[in-house]
Amino acid sequence: MSGTSSLHWLIGRLDLSSLPILPALANPTPSEIVAAVAALMVILGGLGVAVLITWRGWWTSLWRDWLTSTDHKRIGIMYIVLALVMMVRGVLEGVVMRAQQAAGLDGGFLSDGHFAELFSTHGTIMIFFVAMPFIAGLINYVMPLQIGARDVSFPMLNQVSLALTAIGAALVMISLVLGKFSTGGWPAYPPYTGIAFNPGEGPDYWIWSVAIAGLGSTLSGLNFVVTIFKERAPGMKLFDMPLFTWTVLCTAIIMVFAMPPLTVATLTLALDRYLDFHFYTNDLGGNMMNYVNLFWLFGHPEVYLLILPAFGIFSEVISTFSGKCLYGYKSLVYATMVISVLSFTVWLHHFFTMGQSAHVNAAFGVASMFIAVPTGVKVYDWMATMFRGRIRLTVPMIYATGFLTLFVIGGLTGVMLANPTISYQVHNTLFLVAHFHNVIIPGVLFGLLAGYHYWFPKAFGFRLNERWGAISALFWITGFAFTFFPLYVLGLMGMPRRSASYVDPSFEPLTWVAMFGAALIFCALATLLIQLRVSIRDRAQTQVPLGDPWDGRTLEWSIPSPPPEYNFAIVPRVVGRDAFAEAKERGQGYPKPAGYEDIEMPRNTMLGMVVLIGGTALGLALVWYIWWLAVLSLVVMIGAFIAKSFVPEPHRIIPATEVAAAHEAWLAAIAKASPVTRAQETSAENRGLAALEMPEGAA
Amino acid sequence: MSKHDTIHPGLNLGEHHGAAHDKAEIGAFGFWIFLMSDLIIFGLMFALYVTMQNPMGQAGGPGPKELFDLTSALIQTMLLLVSSLSFGLASLALRHHRSRAELTFWLALTLLLGLAFLSFEARDFAAMFAADAGPSRSGFLSAFFGLVPLHGLHVASGCLWLLIMLIQIRTLGLSDLVKSRLLKLGLFWHFLDIVWIGIFSIVYLGGLA
Amino acid sequence: MTPYSSDHRAEVRHYLVGFALALTLTALPFGLVAWGGVARIWVLAIVAGCAIIQTVVHLRYFLHLDLSRQKREDVLLILFSTLILSIMAGGTIWIVFNLAGRM
Structure with a gap:
């Protein structure tokens, strides 16, 4: 016994049974085998990546060019890589859940606990570790370029935010190998997630992964707001900003104000679990309704935080590929602002059934319906932008059309759910699951994928394969429809959400249709990855070094692809909206600068890596009660910040001659190149110099 | 036309610092936003406290009238208020290029007042624990110990920050970097005093009225 | 001096x-x-x-802080934060008191 107690201070409550692989050997039920395979995938995936990096000798470059970089573009790409990796897991979990429900009449192959773990991780991952980092990544990459800035306002903080997000993702991944994740769903309501009912490590994994990643999002939001207010190119007024940047501003403001309720909810729940507080317990005056309220104070603005940048992306995409300036720019901006403020006034519609009076419900129901108005304005603006445009049906545009049709359906079911009486009827059924997937997949995910295809050539200097892109987009659209439209019907038939199994055979046929849809979504994910592989293989034919493959309208297209580290050799002077399109029309798209200046850029720093390693250790230590490690990692991290503050901020000067050489070479390449028309947009001739084409009917 | 002519002018570092002024302004604006985010956290802890300060939340345990000491709350209020003044005088010493000794004096006084505040607060908490009125006793006391020590934790980090700044004034001198950090620390310190207005009004006076 | x-x-x-x-x-x-x-x-x-x-x-x-043009954005930031805070805290108190009244 003394052996175990001496180990106890060293490894807390960890022991061999925390590994999922051993129980699978002892008791090989399908459920355990699925868990063991997932754990093996994580271990082998991690090992495989490590071996690949070692074999190719990439460690130095990985460390120097990426992990310690403070360049907003590289940080943006790392966010998106993180999001894609997590998306693979999230989609696979979705497919497994659909399979379970298809086979779920009187059983299925997963244990109830395992199914609960799946829907908890699926929700947590898709929101916090796919949608959020994907958005943060696109914002990081694109927003500073759109406003003519050299970097975000606080590059080091930006790196730390990425590290904090990655810690959360790492904890969720580690939970596959060590112990189990929460079974409390993505909102993790107490008292079920309280210590009395759930003493295991699951809710602790949820708490720390979400709390730490949430802190990262708050800091990202802060960084984006300051960047947009302070770093815009001279002459760019707020109402000259591209619409994506506008939506980023609103999203960033939501991040700053909506993340704190999540921090409060998670940390007070942690106090309940760790220090015997009674915020949400059943006994001694706890009130779990406070938690529900706090969680949705965050949770509702969160969904607008996700959708607004997607709206911004669609605005850019639709305008560019219709060859027109955006219809109703100001109305879109005002609609965005109204949505962001209203998003803070509707949280109660997530718990109409909690028991408050009808007049409270009515007030929040009306507020919820109001949000449909500015959103409707946006949809009309996008359609009016396409009206009489010369539309090119490229991959981003396929996503945009899919979005317009499907998202309206999701929005309308949202208006239905905003009515408390209907909400009571379909509460906790698959109708709700269908609704929020219907806004989040065609809205957020399609927007992000459209942005990924749209800006990929900017980031890497070559276009993505159009054919595989179109195939993948069609798989996403049809897969979505087959998976989630049946769930509306199932919900109205009364099938509860989050059920591992059911006894009513009338549910079965539609669960099989949904299973078929899930298979299509799996194909969508697979083709997306194939597309990336094919595009890298064929990149010689799709080079766009001159920087403007889509006849773009905003500043990010006015620089080479990929952009130099300092983005703009000369900070542009902006007059009016759609700055680059205007300049091209005046024949001044590529002006020769009068002279060059030295550029000061921030140096690399290890701070983010210290936070990443220290924070992951802290999270694990807290989950497994390894107190010495918790104290140690906290002290190391705080010490690193303090030590860093004694070193004056380091900068690196890029000499003017170097900037001049690169920029002149690029300008010379442009002078030599022949511009391409939009008809040749997807051909090998498109090297990123657009021919000036007047819209049809223009004099 | 300067680079930042259309945008936020920021706080009172003084206009005669050129690029460093711009940079300090950006930092100060970012710090304001951080404070506002923090304000939401405090605001929600206040809301939790208000919803749990009732017989149901007290769960038969002691309530405000049995636990809170008006004199101690007044002493803590005064300590923080005077520390706000002393920090203000430190900012003025910095702004008007008065002697480094004067700046150090006011900052050190602020630090001492902050530590005195913390010790009085700790004494209160110890008395509550001794009376079996810790956070485990009831939801109401959980909310109290979620709110008031959170402010105390902020003050403690402010004290640590002050200490670091006192060292950096010696090692780094009054560089632009140190000045802009002192500016942010000032915002932080005054902000904490504003949060304390909420605490003494809602928790102590509201509870004892 | x-x-x-x-x-x-x-x-x-x-x-x-x-x-x-x-x-x-x-x-x-x-x-x-x-x-x-x-x-x-x-x-x-x-x-x-x-x-x-x-x-x-x-x-x-x-x-x-004052109402001068120079401080306007700080003041706007604070006013906006106050608005959001009053929605959140006020809404919380309204909802939870309403619930408590019905128990």
Whole structure:
């Protein structure tokens, strides 16, 4: 016994049974085998990546060019890589859940606990570790370029935010190998997630992964707001900003104000679990309704935080590929602002059934319906932008059309759910699951994928394969429809959400249709990855070094692809909206600068890596009660910040001659190149110099 | 036309610092936003406290009238208020290029007042624990110990920050970097005093009225 | 002495005015609670009123916010935060009190 107690201070409550692989050997039920395979995938995936990096000798470059970089573009790409990796897991979990429900009449192959773990991780991952980092990544990459800035306002903080997000993702991944994740769903309501009912490590994994990643999002939001207010190119007024940047501003403001309720909810729940507080317990005056309220104070603005940048992306995409300036720019901006403020006034519609009076419900129901108005304005603006445009049906545009049709359906079911009486009827059924997937997949995910295809050539200097892109987009659209439209019907038939199994055979046929849809979504994910592989293989034919493959309208297209580290050799002077399109029309798209200046850029720093390693250790230590490690990692991290503050901020000067050489070479390449028309947009001739084409009917 | 002519002018570092002024302004604006985010956290802890300060939340345990000491709350209020003044005088010493000794004096006084505040607060908490009125006793006391020590934790980090700044004034001198950090620390310190207005009004006076 | 010294004195006076106001606005509610003699509802109202005024005093005299154009964005930021906070905290209190009233 003394052996175990001496180990106890060293490894807390960890022991061999925390590994999922051993129980699978002892008791090989399908459920355990699925868990063991997932754990093996994580271990082998991690090992495989490590071996690949070692074999190719990439460690130095990985460390120097990426992990310690403070360049907003590289940080943006790392966010998106993180999001894609997590998306693979999230989609696979979705497919497994659909399979379970298809086979779920009187059983299925997963244990109830395992199914609960799946829907908890699926929700947590898709929101916090796919949608959020994907958005943060696109914002990081694109927003500073759109406003003519050299970097975000606080590059080091930006790196730390990425590290904090990655810690959360790492904890969720580690939970596959060590112990189990929460079974409390993505909102993790107490008292079920309280210590009395759930003493295991699951809710602790949820708490720390979400709390730490949430802190990262708050800091990202802060960084984006300051960047947009302070770093815009001279002459760019707020109402000259591209619409994506506008939506980023609103999203960033939501991040700053909506993340704190999540921090409060998670940390007070942690106090309940760790220090015997009674915020949400059943006994001694706890009130779990406070938690529900706090969680949705965050949770509702969160969904607008996700959708607004997607709206911004669609605005850019639709305008560019219709060859027109955006219809109703100001109305879109005002609609965005109204949505962001209203998003803070509707949280109660997530718990109409909690028991408050009808007049409270009515007030929040009306507020919820109001949000449909500015959103409707946006949809009309996008359609009016396409009206009489010369539309090119490229991959981003396929996503945009899919979005317009499907998202309206999701929005309308949202208006239905905003009515408390209907909400009571379909509460906790698959109708709700269908609704929020219907806004989040065609809205957020399609927007992000459209942005990924749209800006990929900017980031890497070559276009993505159009054919595989179109195939993948069609798989996403049809897969979505087959998976989630049946769930509306199932919900109205009364099938509860989050059920591992059911006894009513009338549910079965539609669960099989949904299973078929899930298979299509799996194909969508697979083709997306194939597309990336094919595009890298064929990149010689799709080079766009001159920087403007889509006849773009905003500043990010006015620089080479990929952009130099300092983005703009000369900070542009902006007059009016759609700055680059205007300049091209005046024949001044590529002006020769009068002279060059030295550029000061921030140096690399290890701070983010210290936070990443220290924070992951802290999270694990807290989950497994390894107190010495918790104290140690906290002290190391705080010490690193303090030590860093004694070193004056380091900068690196890029000499003017170097900037001049690169920029002149690029300008010379442009002078030599022949511009391409939009008809040749997807051909090998498109090297990123657009021919000036007047819209049809223009004099 | 300067680079930042259309945008936020920021706080009172003084206009005669050129690029460093711009940079300090950006930092100060970012710090304001951080404070506002923090304000939401405090605001929600206040809301939790208000919803749990009732017989149901007290769960038969002691309530405000049995636990809170008006004199101690007044002493803590005064300590923080005077520390706000002393920090203000430190900012003025910095702004008007008065002697480094004067700046150090006011900052050190602020630090001492902050530590005195913390010790009085700790004494209160110890008395509550001794009376079996810790956070485990009831939801109401959980909310109290979620709110008031959170402010105390902020003050403690402010004290640590002050200490670091006192060292950096010696090692780094009054560089632009140190000045802009002192500016942010000032915002932080005054902000904490504003949060304390909420605490003494809602928790102590509201509870004892 | 530096050429700024007269400015300096004026600004010190500014801080002292703020301090005196804050002191008064602290003493009043504390005195009221200590010695009573007024109905509880009025005590609470006065405490709340003094707290709000004192917050404004701190913002004005210690954080140097005013209505000038130069400070406009800081003021707007604070007003927006106050709006969001009042929606969140006010809404929370409304909802949870309503629930408690029905239990």
